[in-house]
Amino acid sequence: MHSSGPTDLPGRRPPGPGAVLDAATAFIRNFAAENPGTGDPRRRIAEVAAQVQRYGTYEHTPEELAFGARVAWRNAARCIGRLYWNNLTVRDMRHVQDPDGIAEQCFEHLRFATNGGRVRPVITVFAPDRPGRPAPTLLGEQLVRYADDPRSAHRVELAKELGWKGGETPFEVLPLLVQPGSGGRSPEFYEIPEDAVLEVPLTHPRHPGFAALGLRWYAVPAVCDMSLEIGGITYPAAPFNGWYMGTEIGSRNLGDTDRYDMLPAVAALFGLDTGSDRTLWRDRALVELNAAVLHSYDQAGVTIADHHTESTRFLAHVEREGKHGRPVPTDWSWIVPPLSGSATAVFHRYYDPPDPDLRPAFVHRTPPTALTCPHHA
Numbered sequence: 001m002h003s004s005g006p007t008d009l010p011g012r013r014p015p016g017p018g019a020v021l022d023a024a025t026a027f028i029r030n031f032a033a034e035n036p037g038t039g040d041p042r043r044r045i046a047e048v049a050a051q052v053q054r055y056g057t058y059e060h061t062p063e064e065l066a067f068g069a070r071v072a073w074r075n076a077a078r079c080i081g082r083l084y085w086n087n088l089t090v091r092d093m094r095h096v097q098d099p100d101g102i103a104e105q106c107f108e109h110l111r112f113a114t115n116g117g118r119v120r121p122v123i124t125v126f127a128p129d130r131p132g133r134p135a136p137t138l139l140g141e142q143l144v145r146y147a148d149d150p151r152s153a154h155r156v157e158l159a160k161e162l163g164w165k166g167g168e169t170p171f172e173v174l175p176l177l178v179q180p181g182s183g184g185r186s187p188e189f190y191e192i193p194e195d196a197v198l199e200v201p202l203t204h205p206r207h208p209g210f211a212a213l214g215l216r217w218y219a220v221p222a223v224c225d226m227s228l229e230i231g232g233i234t235y236p237a238a239p240f241n242g243w244y245m246g247t248e249i250g251s252r253n254l255g256d257t258d259r260y261d262m263l264p265a266v267a268a269l270f271g272l273d274t275g276s277d278r279t280l281w282r283d284r285a286l287v288e289l290n291a292a293v294l295h296s297y298d299q300a301g302v303t304i305a306d307h308h309t310e311s312t313r314f315l316a317h318v319e320r321e322g323k324h325g326r327p328v329p330t331d332w333s334w335i336v337p338p339l340s341g342s343a344t345a346v347f348h349r350y351y352d353p354p355d356p357d358l359r360p361a362f363v364h365r366t367p368p369t370a371l372t373c374p375h376h377a
Contacts, residue, residue, distance in 0.1 A: 020232035021052045023359065027231030031067055038063075056131040060230065066090040068230030068360040069123050069238070074321075075361050077354035078334035080310050080346070081242045083317040084121060088240075091124040099178040102126055102136055103190040106143055106176055106224075106239060110196040113220045113241050117198065119303035122222075123240035127181075128233045137236040137365070139177035139187055143222040144197055147172045150258055162189050171216050173197055181236075200302055204288065205295040209269055215262065217249050217293070219302045226362040236365065243303040245310050250290035251338040262289060290339055307337035311344035318351070327352040 032041035051058035074085040093105050113122040127135040140155045147156050147167035175189040198219040204210030228238035254260045263285045272281040297304035321328045330351030341347050
């Protein structure tokens with residue numbers, strides 16, 4: 001049960017100065033090793049050591065922040081889309097700390113990432129936690145979520161307790177919830193402007209009656225329930241996105257029984273025999289639902305990947321990283337798509353195991369239940 005008071009943020013105790021300096025030293029050495037021309041890292045380590053000794057923390061340079069954010073994506077064991085990790089656009093908004101400014105920059109993030117439908121991978125990094133001064137954070141899984149999505153129930157409840165009057169129509173976009181970092185203040189909510197959310201109504205390439213289901217989804221999966229950890233510094237508000245893979249919408253968001261549970265309705269539309277599991281009606285309905293998602297995004301000119309192409313791209317990433325002598329931590333159960341897994345290239349091999357201590361990283365602030373891929377939520 002949410003209250004309208006300050007939200008508890010578990011796991012937000014900052015590490016001690018010794019741990020910060022150890023993590024910073026490892027990160028700075030890695031930064032120098034992967035960025036030739038940045039000079040001897042010993043000078044930078046000495047600067048950081050002086051800051052940590054005086055303040056208990058230190059400040060990343062813009063270049064360090066950008067590198068750290070990109071490597072955090074590279075280290076994301078549950079993300080199949082890591083081939084493009086080095087193309088992540090990093091928006092440095094560490095100076096923005098008031099809820100109004102954070103909300104406006106989140107809206108600008110969505111506009112920039114949407115890019116008229118040609119979705120760009122983007123992260124916006126707000127202020128880090130400081131010793132004794134937790135930074136503001138964002139409440140909810142993604143910047144955009146629908147009020148009638150069962151996964152949004154707690155966020156809807158909290159928004160209404162804060163005064164939101166919506167949530168009565170299908171696929172209504174929830175407001176953004178910003179939790180101030182200190183001072184015992186309640187979260188604040190902000191309606192997301194229409195021009196910041198590009199949505200795609202779903203139709204089917206062969207069944208004109210599909211549109212009557214009234215389904216839609218949004219273009220940019222901007223995750224906001226994870227902290228960005230770089231070199232001993234935690235950025236609790238750092239929304240980031242890649243682009244969708246079709247199965248994440250068709251198989252999970254719309255198909256899962258604890259989400260929109262649309263398979264029975266799709267089966268009825270296509271006249272499938274649902275009298276027995278042995279007719280494979282769920283499998284056939286799932287294919288048609290996924291076909292509708294890919295078709296609709298293509299028709300709308302919105303970037304989306306299919307699971308076969310993305311699987312091939314992931315193996316290209318594994319090969320590329322191997323040439324650099326870097327492991328590719330991978331959670332097999334999340335890399336293999338939720339549709340036709342054994343028909344994809346990623347199914348038939350083993351990978352480097354996930355490393356929970358690997359940094360930089362995106363780290364969940366709340367208990368990990370039914371998690372989604374960081375960049376393909």
